[in-house]
C-alpha cells in the first residue's frame with residue numbers, strides 16, 4: 001500500500017501547471033481541497049486574471065507574533081517529452097521508489113511536503129504559537145511579475161505580518177542539505193550594434209557584426225576570468241567558491257542577417273548575467289558599459305539594482321534555530337548563494353529573512369532537466385524534517 005502522502009504528492013504532480021500555459025485552475029482546486037481536508041483557512045487572490053495566489057493559513061496561539069511563511073511556486077518549466085523515459089505528467093513510480101515527473105524537484109515536492117507537515121502537526125494537535133501561512137504562487141519560472149513580485153506589494157500580504165520565510169533550494173548529489181541565504185542578481189541584457197552594409201563579397205569596414213564580435217569577446221574574457229575564480233577562489237571562512245559566489249555570463253541569444261550575401265546593418269546579442277550580492281552593482285554596470293564603448297544601446301530586459309541576503313549571524317534567531325535543528329539531526333548543511341533566481345529575492349528585498357531549502361539529498365540535480373525525479377522515501381523523510389523544523393520555527397518566542 002502506498003503512503004497516502006505519496007499518493008497526494010503524485011496527484012499534485014499530475015496537474016499540468018507547465019509554462020507557458022499552466023493549468024492554475026485545477027491546481028487551485030486541488031490546493032483548496034487539501035486545505036479543507038486538513039482544516040486550514042484559505043484565500044485565493046487573483047490580482048491578475050488567471051494567475052491565482054493560494055494562501056492557506058493555520059492560526060497560531062498568539063496571532064500577534066510575526067508569522068511564518070512557507071512559500072512555493074506552483075508552475076513548472078516545459079519538457080522535451082521525447083527525452084523522458086515516461087510521461088512527465090503521469091508521475092510514474094519506478095521499482096526503486098523514484099517518482100519521475102516535471103516538478104518532482106522544482107518544487108512541487110516542497111509545496112506538497114509543507115502540506116503534509118502541517119497535516120501531521122494538526123493531527124497531533126500541536127498548534128504552535130506563531131501563525132503559519134502557506135503561499136502557492138504562480139509564474140516563478142517566468143520571473144514572478146504576476147506572482148510573488150505583485151503579492152508583496154499588496155495589503156493582503158502586508159496584513160500577514162511575515163517574520164520569516166522558507167522557500168526552494170536545490171538538490172545535492174551528496175549527503176549535505178544545501179541552504180540558500182541569498183541569490184545572485186539577474187540581469188538579462190541585449191546589446192544592439194549598427195554598422196555599414198554592402199555586398200557580402202567585399203571588405204566592408206565597421207559592420208554591425210564586427211562591432212558585435214569585439215563586444216562579445218570582452219564579455220567572454222570576463223566570463224573566463226570568473227570561471228577561473230570559481231576554480232581557485234575561497235570564501236572568507238575558507239570554504240571553496242560555489243557558482244553562486246562568482247558572476248556568470250552566458251551568451252544566450254543572437255540575432256542578425258537577412259540573406260547570405262547582404263551585410264546586416266544591425267545585430268543583437270543577448271546575455272544572461274548573474275551577479276553575486278558581494279559585487280558592487282554600480283561598478284559592474286560601469287564595467288559592462290565600458291565593454292560596449294560608444295555603441296548606442298544596451299537594453300536591460302531584466303535588471304536588479306542590488307541583491308539582498310539574509311545574514312547568517314548569531315543574532316539572526318531564524319538562522320540559529322535552523323542551523324541548530326539540522327545539527328541536532330546530524331544533517332550536514334552547506335550555506336550558499338542561490339545561483340539562479342527564486343521568489344525569495346522579493347521577500348528579502350522588503351526585509352523579510354528567508355532561507356531556501358529543498359529536502360533533496362543524495363539525489364542528482366535534475367531541476368529543469370529530463371527525467372526529473374525524487375525518491376518516495378526521501379520525500380517522506382522530508383515531511384518529517386519540515387514538520388519538526390516548522391514546529392520549532394513557529395514556536396520561537398522572540399525575534
Ligand SMILES: CSCC[C@H](NC=O)C(=O)O
Pocket residue numbers: 140141142143144186302340341342
Ligand atoms: C528574472 S527571474 C528568473 C527566474 C528563474 N528562476 C528559475 O529558474 C531564473 O532564471 O533564475
Ligand SMILES: [Zn+2]
Pocket residue numbers: 073106107140168
Ligand atoms: Zn523553482
Ligand SMILES: [Zn+2]
Pocket residue numbers: 077106141367368
Ligand atoms: Zn525552476
